[in-house]
Amino acid sequence: MALFEAIHLHKRFGDQVVLEDISLTFEAGQLSGIMGPNGAGKSTCFNVLTGHYKPNAGKVMFEGKDITGLPPRVIAGMGIARSFQLMNLFDEFTVIENILVALPESVAKSFNIGHDIMGNSSATDRAADVLAKVGLTGRELELAGNLPYGERRALEIGVALASEPRLLFLDEPTQGLGADGTARLEELIGELKKTYSIVIIEHDMKFLFGLADTISVIHWGQVIAQGSPDQLRDNEWVRASKIGDAA
């Protein structure tokens, strides 16, 4: 059984069909990529998969359970975390507080008004561990809003990791990063790949080809190609877009 499956998804906004019969499968322990040109429906697809939008038809399955149309918080509770393309942090919290509020035990205790969350050393230690994973050790007490762009990207992934997900979705993680930042991110994700099942949506093909085990290409709201990076290098669309050369 696949870890995550999308089966015949359709999504319309008014008259406009954005996703047309999309089926995707993500296996546990793998890094799966979704790519495609701007406007291909990648982001919509991502938002449907993570519960932000409801599909008009089709099913989304996680670990054999139907999660179609469940609210994001329920999906999050089942072990799916996501990062955002546009930065989505708690800016007035410190870096470590950003992680702390995202820990499952904080969410579980969200109506416990007697618990001293900042004084719980096992929780703060765990948060510090997450920060170490994304390379933010030493920045714990900085306000998230004051971090430089690259570190905000890393924290964005850290917040997603904090929930100890069984499946991690990353939405265009290289967005806005320069060559240096992208290289560092590639290293970080290469490291995370060893412990997490990951799905990345990305238009930087070079980045994705270097990391992914399998890639699905989406265009005009449909999956037009699927396979390993090697298989896709020979794909017509990838070749036509000339970015295959770069990979």
Next chain:
Amino acid sequence: MSTSFAKKTPFITRPMIVLFLALGTFPLWGTSVGLYDYLGVEIVIWIIYALGFNLLLGYTGLPSFGHGAFFGVGAYSYGLFQLNVFESVWLAVAAGVVGGAVVAGLVACFISHRRGIYYALMTIAFGQVCWFVSMKWHTVTGGEDGLLNVHRGTLNLLVTDASLKDNADLFYFAFAVLVAVVLILWRLVHSPYGKALQAIRMNQMRAGFVGYNVWLIKWSVFTLSGAIAGLAGGLFAIAQESAYPDVMSLHASGFVVMMTLIGGGFVSFWGPVIGAIVFFVARDFLGSITETWLLWYGLMFMGVIIFKPEGIAGAFQDFVAKRRARVEN
């Protein structure tokens, strides 16, 4: 882990001790500086009200501009309970809390999926509905005159009874309630619940994706805030020996917003406390000079919003930070 980032939240802090000592002794020194006991009662009641209000505005970022409704419901609940049910200060105050919570809980059902301007407008609308009902439902509320026969009663303290007739005695009772509210809210804002409130203020969507039940948290904090407003309203009914529609009006609802903002509720737990004190001192001080004191208070409010939106607490924090920087250099 070499360094731990755990930082325990103390139950009692220095600002608390300062507040409790300075305010708790008010009847002993108030009159000698030209103030009077009843002013202390008012200040304490509005501090409670503003602290509860700031859970919504400052912590969760939810603008409630009709909050007087719950203060008023608390006052009416106190009066109606005392006049129709049972003669007990404790139970009547409890009725105020429950009344505020129930009405706020109902209102919250209709607004908790909203935020920003729509949230604000709907709170105004519901506030106006409550005010209108209190004006028109003569048989229950006494209409514009309000409930007239409310009396202060005696407080059952198990070993002894204390009459609340004297303003100083009423002050100590209200102050004891304030101490409890401060201690509880201080824990609350440092709990996972308090962090969730702030997370919703900063980024409601992300809070949902992290796994928080945003709707339920917004509903509960509005209800809680309404309960605290009801508590303050119940005390107000004792103080005024009456309950009347004026406290539910839009301009009375505006006072608590102004207090919280001038004091600096967005940046400090203590903002509403400072704001309530400043408001009443300004009322008495400016009011003794000119009848149009609200005009000057309003100008002061505008000045704060333009030049220091973080309020008095924000200005104080800047001052402390600057001084610390000077000492370190």
